[in-house]
Structure formats: structure tokens, C-alpha cells
Amino acid sequence: MQFPDIEITERLFLYFGIVAFIIFVLVVFFINRFTVKYRDKGEIPVQSGGNEKFEVGMIIIAVCITTFFLVMTLMGMKSIQTIPDNPKADLNIIGHQWWWEARYTESGVLTANEIHIPVGEKILLGLTSADVIHSWWIPDLGRKLDMIPGMKSYMWLYSEKEGEFLGACSEFCGAQHARMRIRVIVQSREDFEAWEQGQLKEAKFSSDALFNRGKQVFEERTCTNCHSITVNQDSADIGPNLTHFASRKHFLSDMKENNKENLRAWLKDPQQVKSGAKMPNFIFPEEELEALVHYLSNLK
Known part of the structure; x- marks a missing residue:
């Protein structure tokens, strides 16, 4: 069973894709139809002042499609954004030009760019920025969310399977925006705790x-x-x-x-x-x- 965040996002994406494909097919069909009909025949299409019934019909269809997606989006947002009152993030992510800072609230671990989380557990992310607007997005793990300087936003992070998932900043933030990437490593609770304990130790210094x-x-x-x-x-x-x-x-x-x-x-x-x-x-x-x-x- 997937986390609702991912299910709702995938469903909306599917619906958008279906409607966009139908519109694309219709546009291509009519372009080709009229291209063939009037090609090299010297025939000039009959000019008219328009077809009111057709225009009204198109407007009604467009309003219905827009209303459908508006309702679906609002329902999805309500289901996804189940953030508790006075939230305390499990993991705070701060966007910088051009890297990601990660602070684990309970353990105090401080790391960057490579985020570890336990599989099958909901992690509440606190997102903000240290400089300009960034946007957190791991496509395989759900929606994206903007990170605004001086403002903290929250979202759930969840994965039902282990693995490494790649993401990137999805809001233009300067010269190295395209290379502001993120890697989320999802692992078992035991492996996650071992990683976390290792991060809490001081670096091993060599004597050479x-x-x-x-x-x-x-x-x-x-x-x-x-x-x-x-x-x-x-x-x-x-x-x-x-x-x-x-x-x-x-x-x-x-x-x-x-x-x-x-x-x-x-x-x-x-x-x-x-x-x-x-x-x-x-x-x-x-x-x-x-x-x-x-x-x-x-x-x-």
C-alpha cells in the first residue's frame, strides 16, 4: 500500500496525461485534415463570422475540464497536507546556493546532500531556505514543495521500499541550479540507526x-x-x-x-x-x- 501522498500525485498525473493526450491527438488530427483538404487545390476556405454553438461548446468543455482538475487538486491537497498543529519536524532541510543541509531533530545529526531515512516510516520534513527560493523534489517519493527564506513549510516523506532516490531543486535559484541535486537513501531501521550512530561520532583521525x-x-x-x-x-x-x-x-x-x-x-x-x-x-x-x-x- 503506497503512502497517500504518492497515490494522489500519481493519480492526478495520470488524469492530466490522459486529457493532454486526447487534446494532442485532436489538434494533430485537425491540422492534418485541413492541411490535406486545402493542399494545392486552389480552393479557398469559406470565410464566416464564426460558429457560436461550437464556440460555446468549447468554452463549456474547457470549464468542465478545469473545474474537474481544480476539485481533484483541492481534494488531493486536503488529503496530503495532514500536518499536525504545532509541528515538530523529524528532519529539517535547509536549501543553500547550491547544496542541501540536513538536520535530524531527535539525534542531532548534521549532514549534507545525502539524506538517510528508514523504510516504511513517515518522516515529517521541515523545509526552509538560507538565501533564495529553492524547491525540494524527489519525483519517486511524492510532491515538491517550495522553500522560502524566513518561512518554514512541512511535508511528509515516505518510502515503502529500500533504495536510493534522486531529486533536485525545481525552482531556479542561480548559476548552479541545475546541479543542485539530492540523494535520499532509504534503508532498514537497523541500517538507518547504525548510520545515525556513526554520524554522531567524531571523525576518525589518522596518525600518519x-x-x-x-x-x-x-x-x-x-x-x-x-x-x-x-x-x-x-x-x-x-x-x-x-x-x-x-x-x-x-x-x-x-x-x-x-x-x-x-x-x-x-x-x-x-x-x-x-x-x-x-x-x-x-x-x-x-x-x-x-x-x-x-x-x-x-x-x-
Whole structure:
């Protein structure tokens, strides 16, 4: 049994699709009919002042179709938006230019771009924005909802099966709007709790010299002005928390696979990889670049 949010959305989409297909077929039919009828025959169509009965009929049909979808939409909205009074979100999502911040209310986990939820459980999302209007949308998991700066909206997130579901910002929000992607990982309750407990631990620090050199570069090059490597610590609303960066499958809002080659290219020239991103080019010397890549690749 699917969650009503998804059922209602799919039903409305099906009805819209059927009506749109019928209209498309009629338009194509009449275009071809009159194209063939008057092609190369020198026959000029009879000009008239119009057919009032036909026009009235078309208006009535259009009003009926519009009214039908209006009623269906309002009924769907009422069924979907069953948000409790004084809601407390299970998971707060904050949109940034151009990444997603995720805060789990009960556990305090703070992560970015890669969201984990347990299968078969309703999760109440609290959605807002730190800068401009964004829009949350995971097509396989239901409807989309705009994220307005200074305003908090709520919606349910639910999946009846495990897997990874991809989405994106669906409201133009600037230069990297098209690459502001999101990945929702739906897993068993046991796997979700294991992931959550792992996120609550401080990053595992290595004792090798290259790792320590990378840590030094990270701190001295003022990376900490935008990013944090401490559990639950905010990072000035500029860049994601990197405490468990290496445990994420992708980075740059799910744009690149998280491996040393992609990370190196990003740190070497951010604008070449993602033009318009707010990450500055520090022009790292080769030695610093190698150390920083090694350091970030081991933050698990």
C-alpha cells in the first residue's frame, strides 16, 4: 500500500496525461485534415463570422475540464497536507546556493546532500531556505514543495521500499541550479540507526604524517571559515559540515562520485568543475593539494 501522498500525485498525473493526450491527438488530427483538404487545390476556405454553438461548446468543455482538475487538486491537497498543529519536524532541510543541509531533530545529526531515512516510516520534513527560493523534489517519493527564506513549510516523506532516490531543486535559484541535486537513501531501521550512530561520532583521525599535514592545511588556509569538521557544529551557512565527508558516496550536491581524483580536481580549480560555485580557488601548491586530498578522503 503506497503512502497517500504518492497515490494522489500519481493519480492526478495520470488524469492530466490522459486529457493532454486526447487534446494532442485532436489538434494533430485537425491540422492534418485541413492541411490535406486545402493542399494545392486552389480552393479557398469559406470565410464566416464564426460558429457560436461550437464556440460555446468549447468554452463549456474547457470549464468542465478545469473545474474537474481544480476539485481533484483541492481534494488531493486536503488529503496530503495532514500536518499536525504545532509541528515538530523529524528532519529539517535547509536549501543553500547550491547544496542541501540536513538536520535530524531527535539525534542531532548534521549532514549534507545525502539524506538517510528508514523504510516504511513517515518522516515529517521541515523545509526552509538560507538565501533564495529553492524547491525540494524527489519525483519517486511524492510532491515538491517550495522553500522560502524566513518561512518554514512541512511535508511528509515516505518510502515503502529500500533504495536510493534522486531529486533536485525545481525552482531556479542561480548559476548552479541545475546541479543542485539530492540523494535520499532509504534503508532498514537497523541500517538507518547504525548510520545515525556513526554520524554522531567524531571523525576518525589518522596518525600518519600526510593526514596531519592535510589537517594543518585545512585549518591554516581558513577552510574552517566555511566548513566544520565537528559533529553538530554549524558552518556559517556557507559550506557543508565535513565531519564524515569520506563516508558520502557523492559530493558537490550529488554531482561527482566521491573519490580522490574528483576531489583533487575540485580543490585544484573549483570553477572549472562547477562554474559559479561559491568555493574560492586557493591555488594550492602541489604538496598542500596532495595532503588536503588525503585528509578529506579519510574523514569517516
